[in-house]
Amino acid sequence: MxxxxxxxxxxxxxxxxxxxxxxxxxxxxxxxxxxxxxxxxxxxxxxxxxxxxxxxxxxxxxxxxxxxxxxxxxxxxxxxxxxxxxxxxxxxxxxxxxxxxxxxxxxxxxxxxxxxxxxxxxxxxxxxxxxxLAPEMAVHGVCVNVFGIGILLRGDSGVGKSETAHTLIGRGHRLVADDIVVLKKLSAQTLLGTHDEKTKEFLALRSIGLLNVVRSYGQKAFQNETRIALEINLTKWEKDALYNDLEQEPAYTDYMGIKIPSMEIQLQPGRDIAGLIEAAANNWYLRQQGYSAAEDFYSRLAPEFS
The missing domain is CATH 3.40.1390.20 (HprK N-terminal domain-like)
Structure with a gap:
């Protein structure tokens, strides 16, 4: 505290x-x-x-x-x-x-x-x-706001978190924090993501250097804080490691006693990682509204097997 x-x-x-x-x-x-x-x-x-x-x-x-x-x-x-x-x-x-x-x-x-x-x-x-006065901790990662949904991007150093955030900014989404993400526990269910002041508005891109996203792309490119709703782990591509199940088993990461839904996206040249993150954000939102695409699909198949 x-x-x-x-x-x-x-x-x-x-x-x-x-x-x-x-x-x-x-x-x-x-x-x-x-x-x-x-x-x-x-x-x-x-x-x-x-x-x-x-x-x-x-x-x-x-x-x-x-x-x-x-x-x-x-x-x-x-x-x-x-x-x-x-x-x-x-x-x-x-x-x-x-x-x-x-x-x-x-x-x-x-x-x-x-x-x-x-x-x-x-x-x-x-x-x-x-x-x-909220309990807080700092983690290595990138925090972005996509369609109004706070997403924590995790992954090994150099995997492409900041580059992915840059692509998301180009699509109209917002950076919250790069490199060091400060997490604050506001309640038993609320985890807030923000920056550590020193890195505010800055995005570090390999081969390019530091960018001030507000000066480069305008105030719309930055958000001071966001409620964390989803964690996405960016990992290197592993052949045959991806599953084609219609619905993944839910996974969670615990931060100070708050469980955040977690998923993995593997990186490979040609994959639209920013687009997949947008899809993940939209899918999370629909789930909060009580809709599951997999359940909807299975319900359409049910008459064929009855």
Missing amino acids: KRLTIDQVARRFSLNVLVGEQHLQSEIKQPGAHRPGLEFVGHFDFFPTERIQVLGKKEITYLHKLSHRERKMRIRNIVQYHPPCFIVTAGEDGLTYLTEHCIKENIPLLVTKEPVATTEFVAQLDAYMVKE
């Missing part, structure tokens, strides 16, 4: 720091923001103290309606648990009381530059933190 600091969140969402600038390097260990509600009335049984606390118009309006003494008590009851920070989305007006408590307890207090919809802000913040 990567290290995520309050400072990174502040820069990502362009937040103003009211107090606690010296504590911005504090680490955020728990993804997901929390809007305190029950905590303001004394219920702390399930208070997620390690999460960022977000105060919107609803929470700030409630606090403003309290007497000075009661407001002080309510705020003190929350800050004593030392959450990583407070983020206010309702503007800076009237936050003196909150500022005083945050200074006393060394808790950063940040505000959005302009009042924003708290629900939308929390959704964006949650999505960002889930990605940043």
Whole structure:
């Protein structure tokens, strides 16, 4: 799990720091923001103290309606648990009381530059933190998006993964990562593929060198990340090794506990590898819709044998 600091969140969402600038390097260990509600009335049984606390118009309006003494008590009851920070989305007006408590307890207090919809802000913040704090691993390969389907190309060095990706780009598909693919586990079923920043937009082709696909082919040639749906292993041609079965037995590769459907495509001069990858992507999509070409074919043959 990567290290995520309050400072990174502040820069990502362009937040103003009211107090606690010296504590911005504090680490955020728990993804997901929390809007305190029950905590303001004394219920702390399930208070997620390690999460960022977000105060919107609803929470700030409630606090403003309290007497000075009661407001002080309510705020003190929350800050004593030392959450990583407070983020206010309702503007800076009237936050003196909150500022005083945050200074006393060394808790950063940040505000959005302009009042924003708290629900939308929390959704964006949650999505960002889930990605940043997700378990991850790096694998050697190429990641592409074909017809909106994320595909991880694996194979030995020099087998032609990058060249195949280049051909796919020429057909209107998108590169996500070349050489080093970073895989992030967002949930028990979701594996995200992305780049490692250093290789972003670059494609390495033997005999040609490095290409920046965005500068060469436009923004449409690159995608920052994609959900991995299928793994395709590119292997060298072996005579008589290919099967002509109407339907292959399903195979899977496990990445951090997530099983990804896996298949093999052998390389040989003259084979349209990019076209086969497109066919594999389309076939995967149809399967998700409940259609199997093999089952459809067998159903047409059934009357002849009945």
